[in-house]
Amino acid sequence: MLPAIYLSVVCQTSNVLHIVRKEMSMEFNKYQNLSNAPAEINRNPSVQHTAFSPNQVYPSAPQMASNANPPVQPIIVAHAPPPNVLGPVPSMATCPSCSYRGKTIVKFEPNTKTHLIAMLICLVGGLCCCCIPYCKDSCQTAMHNCSNCGTYVGSYQN
Numbered sequence: 001m002l003p004a005i006y007l008s009v010v011c012q013t014s015n016v017l018h019i020v021r022k023e024m025s026m027e028f029n030k031y032q033n034l035s036n037a038p039a040e041i042n043r044n045p046s047v048q049h050t051a052f053s054p055n056q057v058y059p060s061a062p063q064m065a066s067n068a069n070p071p072v073q074p075i076i077v078a079h080a081p082p083p084n085v086l087g088p089v090p091s092m093a094t095c096p097s098c099s100y101r102g103k104t105i106v107k108f109e110p111n112t113k114t115h116l117i118a119m120l121i122c123l124v125g126g127l128c129c130c131c132i133p134y135c136k137d138s139c140q141t142a143m144h145n146c147s148n149c150g151t152y153v154g155s156y157q158n
Helices: 004-038 112-122
Strands: 093-094 101-110 139-145 152-157
Touching: none
Parallel strands: none
Antiparallel strands: 093 101, 101 139, 139 152
């Protein structure tokens, strides 16, 4: 058994649906009667008035010629150059100045690490050996320059 409140709501809802259906059918009949009505007096003889017929076939919109293609916008794809991976030897890199991609020219320059190692060797007693870090590439910074225009590309710290 359903509760009385539920039955009341269902009955009210069905009554509302019945009223809405009845109003919709009245509106439909009203418009259907208008289509069967005699044609009105044509006040402007240059304009032709015709009644709507659901079975009548109407011409379609004008089509574009089959050989005419719609305008196509070009697609621009920009490829980013691979990142510069630098090491102690000449590497493939892209120059930020001239955008040339090629092997770099490597020059070694002393850095703080080079000076500290030379000072440590001097303190230990090898005054004559303190110049060794300045001769070894592994104790210096590798400075990479573009082989095309000579611009600084990057450095590699050992």
